[in-house]
Amino acid sequence: MEFNAKVETMNVGVEFQNINVLLKDGEKKNLKLDQDQLKRLELGKTYHFTVETYTHNEKEQLKVVDFVGIFEHIKDPILLKLELASFYEYAPIDMKVLKDSIQGFLDQLENETIKKITKGVYQEYENSFYMYPAAVRFHHAYIGGLAYHTKTMIDIAMRFKEIYPYLNKDLLIAGILLHDICKVDELNGFEGGEYTLEGQLVGHLVLGAMKIKEMARKLDLVDKEEVLMLTHILLSHHGLPNFGAAKKPMTPEAILIWYIDTIDSKFTVLGEELAKTDAGDFTQSIPVLDKSRVYKHKF
Amino acid sequence: MEFNAKVETMNVGVEFQNINVLLKDGEKKNLKLDQDQLKRLELGKTYHFTVETYTHNEKEQLKVVDFVGIFEHIKDPILLKLELASFYEYAPIDMKVLKDSIQGFLDQLENETIKKITKGVYQEYENSFYMYPAAVRFHHAYIGGLAYHTKTMIDIAMRFKEIYPYLNKDLLIAGILLHDICKVDELNGFEGGEYTLEGQLVGHLVLGAMKIKEMARKLDLVDKEEVLMLTHILLSHHGLPNFGAAKKPMTPEAILIWYIDTIDSKFTVLGEELAKTDAGDFTQSIPVLDKSRVYKHKF
Amino acid sequence: MEFNAKVETMNVGVEFQNINVLLKDGEKKNLKLDQDQLKRLELGKTYHFTVETYTHNEKEQLKVVDFVGIFEHIKDPILLKLELASFYEYAPIDMKVLKDSIQGFLDQLENETIKKITKGVYQEYENSFYMYPAAVRFHHAYIGGLAYHTKTMIDIAMRFKEIYPYLNKDLLIAGILLHDICKVDELNGFEGGEYTLEGQLVGHLVLGAMKIKEMARKLDLVDKEEVLMLTHILLSHHGLPNFGAAKKPMTPEAILIWYIDTIDSKFTVLGEELAKTDAGDFTQSIPVLDKSRVYKHKF
Amino acid sequence: MEFNAKVETMNVGVEFQNINVLLKDGEKKNLKLDQDQLKRLELGKTYHFTVETYTHNEKEQLKVVDFVGIFEHIKDPILLKLELASFYEYAPIDMKVLKDSIQGFLDQLENETIKKITKGVYQEYENSFYMYPAAVRFHHAYIGGLAYHTKTMIDIAMRFKEIYPYLNKDLLIAGILLHDICKVDELNGFEGGEYTLEGQLVGHLVLGAMKIKEMARKLDLVDKEEVLMLTHILLSHHGLPNFGAAKKPMTPEAILIWYIDTIDSKFTVLGEELAKTDAGDFTQSIPVLDKSRVYKHKF
């Protein structure tokens, strides 16, 4: 028998171990397993289990034969959502719409250098990109948050391109698509939300810049000015300058992406908070809005 | 003989006074006038002159009979531009397009309270609104800058409304339209750019808030929540909070207007600076961009 | 039977409602009332009750016939104190001394414009002015705190006028008298201490400035420089400048009032804290003094 | 022949040296002198000269026999002012009034410890105290500025004592009198205004604290709490705290003296600037007022 289930509790007895798991239809099962198997499992994560039944004290029992992480079993985020949506919070957007939208933007890229590098990096992260949150806390902290935040930012950027035609469309699309992609390396899983060692000591900005450099070298595009522009967008997208350790944004697209990143992280949260607030009241204090409480009018 | 002309120099002799003026076709004239007339003129401003000719030392001379400020002579900004465009820098947009655009936004207002107040204030400032700059220096510092900045901000806001549907369209349009309208009271003329005493000691934010209150009282709408929302947008649109003296933005529309105001003041200037810069170079240091120099890429 | 009493508890049964109230002599009563009556009452507030007696289960009961807020029943703060002094904390000053002192300052005003506007606004707030606190927490947070703080500030200002004769006495008196008067609109009651919506989104500085403008319009004094000076004092009395949203003090009287406001809010609290501290000890940490603990010497 | 004169120019020839000096009645003289004498003189300072006449080339010449600094010749500041008032700017107050006022405050001291220490230190600096400025630039930068600033501060403090009776009058008088007295050691002369090495590396706050400690030791009062209170006032009178290097004010009198020092340094300058400004204009930018320009009203 095979099924997908999320580990809810772990029980260690003197002679054997078992876990309680939750299936997507709400059913709970108790699974026996050995010590080595137990060590490789993590609470709160979801696995594809292969089990066999046996009878003990006249009751039917289930014993784990094998298991793999759900993400190794099903790579496609659309299929995966069918399995996981009842276990974890998802971004409030249809996964197919999200994916089509992102890939639609990729197809709009015209500059060959930008297109090759962006597609190259995207393909390396493709499935994870639709699973990771955009931040551990405070904004877009749900499965798919990274892709959802990215899509909305490009939507906004395309509108600014209409207002300020001097902006470069390819740099906007590629810069936004890549700007947070190394959150996948910065965090230790899409379900959880702890920083990896690399995430703490290097961070997704520089990890992303390194990834672009590496892809450029692989594609023999390392001396192209486009590579430098993308690298700069990655390094500067948090905007506030430092005394040498980082770079403040110094190209039109880098400056705009900094603003759009800020705005979407605030206004998506604000919309979520207002939805929980009665007209005539203030929202809770919102961390990304400088802890402000925002008033919802009555008319 | 009547004509419009800009005062270029003033000459005071022992027995008579005269001025040199510039006409829009580039012609220059010397006009005699008396002391009282001279005192009422300002260098750099444009007037509608009525003159008569007489002969002195066998040369035909021109003597000022009467004059009024050009803005008293021609109120309509579209007609006025025909007279002044060769004397002063204008916003890079057709005046009719600009006016139609602003009035189109006004026509979209649906909430009756907001509509009445906004139209009421707009009509009071109507002609000046298309003449004043948006700032003395640094951004949109040309004739029509105020209306041009306002129009672009509403253009941006309408796009954000598509992205974040919970925003109130009427508050965005009205809030932006009114947010800087008291620059007309803050500055002492559309040609110049000095602050009035009221501008220095009160400022256009509070002057605007007072104007809304006054209009609300006139229209008997003073207790409407809409009035409070508009007042708050006016008071908070510079965004950075103080210890009591002002208010930080605390409604969704007030927060967004703060961002859009910031962005348009930066990106319009940036576009103007990039237009003067060669590909592969940095722009000059740009004051509104924290004195940054911005790089213009080559590909 | 009629009496004044403060609502201490509310009890809702299935069939009837009743409240326990406290009278100024310490007596407690239980009053029956109906649902509609109950909804209009607030815990912690004081009312003038009209009740009638009836007998139930051989015990005499009291039933509410009618009630009004105490402040509607007795407007005069001196009389009101006789009723409320045992319920709420009052400023440590005799109410008649306070009122005579404030009105004495008003009588000293000589400039006609300043005098008319100040008296006009004062009369509008007259009774509340003696009831409200000067702040919700931290300093003068008791009934009468607003008037007591105002009186002490004028006392100090009159002494500075002796030291620096160039200061304008009328602007000092009027500016101080009006500077916090819209706290009455900013807070939702003299007993409590929550901000009104208007208080949060506009604030007492701008509310005060608007009130002066309105009074000036009513008295046809709107173009007087005195009005601008008073408006500026109101807007700037918190002193610390912002990037455009408010004004830093730019007249001698505005600067001095900022200092005196700061000093009295600190030194009145300090006196109250020292009174609770033994010689040779430090006071508690005092919030308005940057959380300092202050030493009380022994000699 | 003997007279007092200020050195205006120095001339060095191959065979002899001479100087041009200015007398208080405006007369100028040329004085011959030898190299050693010349070295001991400073430009801009005033000396008591003893000269003799001789004849050279049939013209009467003056030769310096001896000289001493004017302050060694006349110690009394009242007499000194008669000699120097035409050479240097003086505080705008009669010297006798100033001295009587300061000594009157000294006579009001009641606490024996405070009285002995304050008089002890005062006597050590007595004459210089009336000659030095209160600051090199920005406020009270004229002869007598130190005493004038001190007197005004005590005047203000005595008024605050009326408002807040818990303040200790002796600590206020003594603390203010001593707070800047080591400016005399911090600066290298009353006429000039350069810092001494001690002034730069130690400063008048700590120099003053050391002086109090020394006087206390001499008078065998070193363990008195009064000494600690005065020391603390000296160390903290600049108010803004540091991370350990200094002390923020932590007694009522220390806090008040900080405020009064700030206020008098601003408002005395403000009065001087307003006196130079027309009604309806702004003053120049005033450094001690955060570079503000202050408006002088017209009514």
Add this chain to the structure above:
Amino acid sequence: MEFNAKVETMNVGVEFQNINVLLKDGEKKNLKLDQDQLKRLELGKTYHFTVETYTHNEKEQLKVVDFVGIFEHIKDPILLKLELASFYEYAPIDMKVLKDSIQGFLDQLENETIKKITKGVYQEYENSFYMYPAAVRFHHAYIGGLAYHTKTMIDIAMRFKEIYPYLNKDLLIAGILLHDICKVDELNGFEGGEYTLEGQLVGHLVLGAMKIKEMARKLDLVDKEEVLMLTHILLSHHGLPNFGAAKKPMTPEAILIWYIDTIDSKFTVLGEELAKTDAGDFTQSIPVLDKSRVYKHKF
């Protein structure tokens, strides 16, 4: 019978008082005493007790005859450590090594003025110097912390002298040795860690500067530039400048001592924290390191 013991609990009965004390071998005793004796004792401190035995209810009892503070009984820190090491935490260094090291540095002083002053002050504090902590919390907060921190700082300074030979060795040794020595006056005991009144209102920087001045006066060295240099090091060793209240470091040695003080307070704590941390983990948040958590690598 005589012994040293630390007071652990105090018990007050109606008719008599007794305390429980701890001896260095872990033995506990109950001691009877009278009210006056009890008042002079402090919990947590160690005393030399003289007791006599008597019998009560057939049980042998101990009664306190006399006691003195342990530091009055044994002055020598090396001997003292034998008694106290089991009661209090000590710096992780042998007391004799520490003392020899400090005295070795003293012996290296060559400049006579610096040598006399430094030895003079050191002798005044000699025994306490080896007992006090360097700070109440956060770094070197154990017995001997002051001397241990001082020794390490001189060790570092001697190495910098090799790198930058222009530094003055005598000023480095003397400046470091004296820089924190008045912590002994700032704190109220080596065991505890509360600030004295003098510590709070004056602080160890100025207390140290005063001590140097006093010693210089005693030795008739008050005008030596060396005294000024040492005074400046003491006043500036916390480095961050203030607006007048203190001095920022302005000599090479003062600047270096500031850096070394900062570094040793951080790196000694860091070593102690790393010792408690597994390889591959982060330390706890470390207050003196700006609350950072520091990673301990695995290779």
Add this chain to the structure above:
Amino acid sequence: MEFNAKVETMNVGVEFQNINVLLKDGEKKNLKLDQDQLKRLELGKTYHFTVETYTHNEKEQLKVVDFVGIFEHIKDPILLKLELASFYEYAPIDMKVLKDSIQGFLDQLENETIKKITKGVYQEYENSFYMYPAAVRFHHAYIGGLAYHTKTMIDIAMRFKEIYPYLNKDLLIAGILLHDICKVDELNGFEGGEYTLEGQLVGHLVLGAMKIKEMARKLDLVDKEEVLMLTHILLSHHGLPNFGAAKKPMTPEAILIWYIDTIDSKFTVLGEELAKTDAGDFTQSIPVLDKSRVYKHKF
């Protein structure tokens, strides 16, 4: 004829071009050359010229046959210094001593991963490393400044390793050696001092981190924790944290390198400034020392 010479002036006539060059012995020559040759030369740089003589108007003339940049002609910095020392300012240290010292540190590396990566990167930059300055202005702004600053920093680090034995010697040596090595890419030449585009938009910190990653990939060491430690040192060595764009130092070695970098940039400059200052005077204002002027004592 061949020789090395620095271009001092360029002269363009109608028919031919010529330049004036300076030889190391001070001799000056005029060289004829064609337009294409002229375009490839830069003022202030040094070249190896091959010239031929010819006669024109009976005077012997020199004509350029060919030239290469001096750094292409002579790679070895020791030999190069013999040619360039009279043209440019050099670090005040013997080039051979400097090189031996750096290579001696490299030889002390024990950890194989660190050793391979550090040597790999070093060899790529070997010759430039000894030619570039450490900064454009303010400190070590001379030829060899980069290597001299690096050597001194390692000297200091080795001494701190003695004081705090828990520090990792290999990380200190390698981290310091690599920390500024990409200044070579950040600046456009050792003689000049302008930033490259890459220098401005990416900066030497991230360029260095990328270089380490690249070398690790080449050597198949990319997953070693040592690589992460070195990367972190590079990224954090400017110390002050930002809101996400960079990393503050979070390992013991990274924190120490930040301090040592700061100290050596200050104290090397300070030594150079003190050497120009008389005893008893203050140095000039020193930019890297927060614009302080530092006092040089007299004893």
